[in-house]
Every structure is written in C-alpha cells, then in structure tokens.
Amino acid sequence: MRRAGRRCGTVRGPLAAWHRAPERGGSLKEATSHASEATLSRLPQVPSAKEMDETVSEFFRRTILKIPLTEMMTILKTWNFLSENQLQTVNFRQRKESLVQDLVLLCEENHASLNDAALLDIIYTQFHRHQKVWDVFQMSKGPGEDTDLFDMEQFKSSFKKILKRALKNVTVSFRDAEENAVWIRIAWGTQYRKPNQYKPAYVVYYSQTPYAFTSSSQLKSNLPLLGQALTIASKHHQIVKMDLRSRYLDSLKAIVFKQYNQTFETHNSTTPLQERSLELDINMDSRIIHENKTEKERVQRVTQEIFGDYPQPRLEFAQYKLETKFKSDLNGGILAEREEPLRCLVKFSSPHLLEALKSLAPAGIADAPLSPLLTCIPNKGMNYFKIRDK
Structure with a gap:
C-alpha cells in the first residue's frame, strides 16, 4: 500500500506571494516585488518631512496673521530672518491673507525651523506684552550662600535640561533682551501629546536678580516644574509667588526693582x-x-x-x-x-x-x-x- 505524502500547510502573510507565484506563472522577480509590498504595508507609517514642514508652515501662518499691518515691517526686521532683498519683493499693500502666504513661502525657501517661528512669536509678544497678565516670582538663596558668577548660556542650558528631563514633550526657546534680560517661551505638552505651540507660557528673567515675571498660564499643574527650573538654573534656593500682578510688565519691573x-x-x-x-x-x-x-x-x-x-x-x-x-x-x-x-x-x-x-x-x-x-x-x-x- 502506497504511503500518502504529508500535506503542506497554508502559507500566509508576505511569503504567500512566493508560494502563489508558480500558480500564476509569474516570475521570481514579480514574487519578490509582491512580498516586499506586502511587508512594507505592515510597517508603521512615519510622517514625512513634508508633513512636518506643513505643521511649521501653519505655525508661521498663524503667527504672521496676528501681526498688525502697521507693525509688520518693524517686527520682521527685528526678527532678522528674511533678508532685505526678500522683504523688498513682498507687496505689503495687498490683502493680508495674500501677504501672509507670500511671507510663509519665503520662510519655506529659507528652510525655517520651529525655533525660528518661536522666535518670531516671542518678538510679537514683546511688542504686545500688555495683552498678557504677568505674575511676579521672587527667589532667595539659602542661609550662608554666596552670590555666584552668572553665565547666561549656562542658565539657558540648565533651564532647558531640567524641563526636558521632567517632561518629554516640551519646546523651549530663548531670546536675549535689554538690561541683561532673557525672554523664555515654553510650549507645554504631556507625556502623550506634542507641545501646544498656540498656548505657550512666557518667562522674563533678569540675570543676577531674584525676580522672574511669568505670563499667566492655563496649565497650573506645570507651575511647580517651572519654579524648580528657574530656581536651579539661576542658582537660588527657593521661589515664592508675590501678591503682585498687572498687564504692564515695565511697571511691575519698576516696582520690584524700586525704579x-x-x-x-x-x-x-x-x-x-x-x-x-x-x-x-x-x-x-x-x-x-x-x-x-x-x-x-x-x-x-x-x-x-x-x-x-x-x-x-x-x-x-x-x-x-x-x-x-x-x-x-x-x-x-x-x-x-x-x-x-x-x-x-x-x-x-x-x-x-x-x-x-x-x-x-x-x-x-x-x-x-x-x-x-x-x-x-x-x-x-x-x-x-x-x-x-x-
């Protein structure tokens, strides 16, 4: 009696293309192509560079759109990202939507990054600081602690590292200002959500002083982390919120500095x-x-x-x-x-x-x-x- 041969199991998944090729009379090259396509279709999709650029472009569009036409040229020149020749090619008398589109295209030509957009947003906020409500925080050193030499670059690096270690999704941008001050823009995210670039918090810190001014933020849960970063980066011991608040940042500064x-x-x-x-x-x-x-x-x-x-x-x-x-x-x-x-x-x-x-x-x-x-x-x-x- 002739012994029956063992039946082969059904081939599933990407290798099925190899198994079916002889039945269709296809070549080995075609089978390989089908297998590769099937394998790639199962891989997780990674956002393309174009999609990431579109996100930054939208951020630029919204930021430029809120700049008044009367201040547009002044703010763009302060930003100093677009060259004088590029600005001369733009028609600033056209409809604002068209103007914004032209400026966004120039930013894309210059390969603008998210940080470039954040700097533009900082400059806009500096021009319109009275649109925000500012709180004052006062820091102090521990008993017997001496005043250390202050390095602004070290402060920025330390401040950013503290936030990054505690919170994965956060973007931090800096811009130096007058009187040894630095403006800090913080876009908060969560462990599972990317930073919200449209609801940032701002901090204005004057080097070698115990005072920091922060814009009121809806994310109250991040205040302890912000206070910790300010205290450690500026080499202080503790920080407290003062009972002082106003829309006029210069007046708050004049009060706490007795000026x-x-x-x-x-x-x-x-x-x-x-x-x-x-x-x-x-x-x-x-x-x-x-x-x-x-x-x-x-x-x-x-x-x-x-x-x-x-x-x-x-x-x-x-x-x-x-x-x-x-x-x-x-x-x-x-x-x-x-x-x-x-x-x-x-x-x-x-x-x-x-x-x-x-x-x-x-x-x-x-x-x-x-x-x-x-x-x-x-x-x-x-x-x-x-x-x-x-």
Missing part, C-alpha cells in the same frame, strides 16, 4: 514744589478765602510726600480680602455667636489706579492723607492684600 522714581520721570519732575505752588496761586480764583488756599497747599504737600513727584507705575487694580469677627459691647445676638469670621472682598479698578489714587485728595474727593492700605502698594510691591484681625 519707579527714575524710570517714570518726566521733564518737569525736578521743578520745586514751591514754584508749582506759586503757579497755582497765580491761576487761583481771587474769591477763594485764605483758609482754602492753605488747605490746598497742605493737601498738595502731603500728596507729594506720599506719592512722590513723578508719574506712578501703571496697575489696573488692587484687591483687599477682609476677614474679621463680629465685635459688639452688647451680649448675645446671632452674629456674636458666629465662630466663622465675616468675609468681604473689596476691589479698586482703574486704567491707571495709582495715578487715580494720587488725584483723589487734590480733587477734594478724599481726605489727605489717604489710608496706608492704598498708598503702600508700590513700597510693599503688592496689589493683593489679606486683612485679618490681630
């Missing part, structure tokens, strides 16, 4: 008070009695002693949280038995709060001097106050 009596000086700030009082007397209504004139001079003198003889730093508000327990000489009552303190929130708002406060007494709206809670804002470096019972 508001210099930075905001005007051409007539050195005029003696006596001379200005004399001018006031000349223009004063002759029917005003002597007592009123004396009172006005007193108010003017007290106001100058408190606020100084210079324009004030610009803040938009001051907020006071009051917590106090009810006190009464009479026994009993619902409020007297209340254990929780009474809470109240008072907020003063103005386009230029300190100048508004400065004008209250001279205008006769408030008595002079004003409450120290209102006049201490620049000296204390605070516009958030918590008032409790002693």
